[in-house]
Amino acid sequence: MPKNFVFSSESVAEGHPDKVSDYISDSVLDACLEQDSNSRVACETLVKSNVVVLAGEISTKAKLDYEAIVRQAIREIGYVNDDDVFHADKVFITNNLTSQSVDIAQGVDAKKAKDKDTAEQGAGDQGIMFGYASNETEELMPAAVMYAHRIGRKIAQIRHGGRQAKWLRPDCKSQVSIRYEEGKAVEITAVVISTQHTDDVTRSEIETFMKAKVLSKVLPKKLYTKNTQVLVNPTGRFVIGGPQGDAGLTGRKIIVDTYGGAGRHGGGAFSGKDPSKVDRSAAYMCRWVAKTIIAAGLAERAELQVAYAIGYPEPVSISVDTFGTSKVDEEIIAQAVENVFSFKPANIVTALKLKKPIYRSTTNYGHFGKEELPWEQVTKVSALKKAVKALS
Numbered sequence: 001m002p003k004n005f006v007f008s009s010e011s012v013a014e015g016h017p018d019k020v021s022d023y024i025s026d027s028v029l030d031a032c033l034e035q036d037s038n039s040r041v042a043c044e045t046l047v048k049s050n051v052v053v054l055a056g057e058i059s060t061k062a063k064l065d066y067e068a069i070v071r072q073a074i075r076e077i078g079y080v081n082d083d084d085v086f087h088a089d090k091v092f093i094t095n096n097l098t099s100q101s102v103d104i105a106q107g108v109d110a111k112k113a114k115d116k117d118t119a120e121q122g123a124g125d126q127g128i129m130f131g132y133a134s135n136e137t138e139e140l141m142p143a144a145v146m147y148a149h150r151i152g153r154k155i156a157q158i159r160h161g162g163r164q165a166k167w168l169r170p171d172c173k174s175q176v177s178i179r180y181e182e183g184k185a186v187e188i189t190a191v192v193i194s195t196q197h198t199d200d201v202t203r204s205e206i207e208t209f210m211k212a213k214v215l216s217k218v219l220p221k222k223l224y225t226k227n228t229q230v231l232v233n234p235t236g237r238f239v240i241g242g243p244q245g246d247a248g249l250t251g252r253k254i255i256v257d258t259y260g261g262a263g264r265h266g267g268g269a270f271s272g273k274d275p276s277k278v279d280r281s282a283a284y285m286c287r288w289v290a291k292t293i294i295a296a297g298l299a300e301r302a303e304l305q306v307a308y309a310i311g312y313p314e315p316v317s318i319s320v321d322t323f324g325t326s327k328v329d330e331e332i333i334a335q336a337v338e339n340v341f342s343f344k345p346a347n348i349v350t351a352l353k354l355k356k357p358i359y360r361s362t363t364n365y366g367h368f369g370k371e372e373l374p375w376e377q378v379t380k381v382s383a384l385k386k387a388v389k390a391l392s
Contacts, residue, residue, distance in 0.1 A: 006189055008177040009144035009260025011152045014077045014364045015170020015196065015241070017248025020086075021045040023363045024052065025250045025272025027073040028066065030357035033274070035062035037355040043097065043272035044250045047243040050085050055096040056272065067093050073360075078159065078170040085244040121346035123278045123308035123315075125268075131286025132263025133294040134301040136185055139369035139376075140294050143185050143223075145260025147176045149365040150218040155195060156364075158213065165209055169196035171241030178223070190229040191215060196241035197233075207232040257367050258283070263303055270367055275354035278308050278345055282315075285348045287368050288375040289341055293322070295378040296385050298333055300325035306343055315343045328388055336387035340380055 012019055024045040032039035039060035046053040052070055074080075075088035133140045151174040159168040175192040178185050193210050210232050215224060251269025255261050268279030275281040286304040293302040299322035307317045320334040342351070349355060352374045362373065370376055 003182045004180060006177055006179045007142075007144055007262065008175060008190075009142065009148050009255075009262065010173060010175040010192075011145065011148035011256055011260075011365060012174075012253055013152045013156055013170065013172035013195075015079070015172060016253075017047055017171070017243045017246045018250075018252040019248070019364060020047050020074070020077060020079075020243060021248040021250040022253065022271035023077060023360065024054075024070055024073045026359040026363045027069050028054070028058075028064075029272055029274060029359050031064050031069050032058065032060045032062045033355060033357040033359075035064075036060045039274055040276060041272065041274040042277065045272070046247065046249055047086065048247040049244060050087070050091050051094070051243075052091050053094045053096065057099060058097050059099050066095050066097070079242060081169070084242075086242050120313045121276065121344070121349075122311035122313055123282075123345050125277060125279065126308055126310045127268055127279060128266040128305060128307045129268065129278060129282040129286055130258075130264045130266050131283060131288070131290040131304045132259045132302070133287065133290040134262070135294050137369075139371070140291050141366075141369040142259050142262035144176045144178050145256075145262065145366065146369055147178075147188070147219055148174045148260065149369070151176070151191070151193065151214060153365050154214045154218050155193075155210075164213070167198040167201040167206075169198065169241060171196035171238070171245070176219075185223060187225060188219060188223045188228045190231070191219075191224075192231045192234065194233055194235070194238055196238050199239050203233050203236055259368070264305075266305075271359070271363055275349045275352075276345065278348075281345060281348045281352070281354055282306055282308065282343065284352055284354070284367070284375040285341070285343060288352065288378075289337055291376065292378045292380050292384055293320075293333060293337070296381045296388075298322075298327055298384070298388065302326075302333075304337070308345075313344045313346070318343060328392060332388055332391045335391055336384055339387045339391075340383050 025043040028043045029041045032041050041058050043056045070093050071088045079086050080088050136143045137146045155172055158165050172195040177190040179187045179189045250272050254265055254269050258265050270280045273280045290302045290304045293299055301323045303321045305319045306315045308315050322330055
């Protein structure tokens with residue numbers, strides 16, 4: 001990537017059809033884990049008009065009312081208005097969930113290793129996972145996607161508050177473009193907001209509100225300037241939205257969920273999957289390690305890649321890329337990472353406490369950059385520094 005460029009990332013709100021699907025799937029996962037921490041869950045959701053379809057595989061001891069879970073998730077999102085075609089109390093729900101295949105389970109279930117007493121859990125699938133971090137925001141995340149998330153969160157906060165902007169409805173998208181000079185963010189060149197609304201508000205009113213009550217509150221003043229182009233509801237009208245306007249599917253917003261395109265993605269989605277699926281758990285692990293590298297001051301940008309074979313506990317490859325920003329030899333960082341962190345699926349689950357029902361808090365506005373999540377807590381900075389020093 002050149003040193004001078006403009007980079008854009010987007011975010012979508014919880015009322016976006018794909019995020020409705022993600023949130024329902026993660027709500028089912030959390031409900032399973034609340035009763036049975038060893039639940040195996042792969043829950044997919046389709047939403048369109050006034051219909052919700054659940055599909056996938058679940059093996060759990062939990063006794064669940066899936067219909068109640070679905071309706072509560074939709075209610076929390078905010079589809080409860082009298083004129084909503086997609087309404088928490090009125091949607092038709094089809095449940096096509098079955099048990100996990102025994103062929104998959106035999107390779108994933110923890111079993112006693114021949115030469116040790118610890119339980120060995122194989123990866124839930126083959127695949128590659130990435131984690132990324134950079135020092136351009138306090139969350140150690142790429143700036144464009146973090147600012148897009150901040151816009152969406154602020155709009156949602158206002159909507160759920162209910163005291164102002166009662167014309168707001170749940171579906172919303174945001175996008176931020178940032179100009180870089182010599183690799184550093186210097187200006188937000190453009191902001192795009194498309195928010196669903198009632199029929200009794202004008203586009204001009206929405207734009208004025210967004211500039212005064214949202215953008216000026218969440219964007220850094222040194223980057224958000226009078227030169228920033230702001231486009232609000234550029235089509236002019238956004239009354240029909242959510243699943244009424246477009247179908248939604250679990251797992252279609254993987255770039256929104258991760259790094260906004262600034263970091264690579266292995267292709268696997270997160271929502272609705274229990275932590276035995278390395279698509280999710282190993283991606284969280286890679287973010288934890290990449291963030292630790294940056295927090296330790298070893299580089300300005302870092303990306304980690306791991307690869308797994310289904311049913312096999314050890315990753316088949318681990319690589320580190322610091323894009324030429326490392327303060328010490330990249331090979332030393334990579335070796336130190338392998339010395340400090342274990343990438344076995346069972347150890348990832350233990351280290352990051354992934355059997356807890358925490359997943360509904362990950363669904364919206366990115367799975368990364370939220371300090372309360374365990375993979376965002378850089379508890380191994382000292383250990384990584386020590387390992388690097390020992391190898392130098």
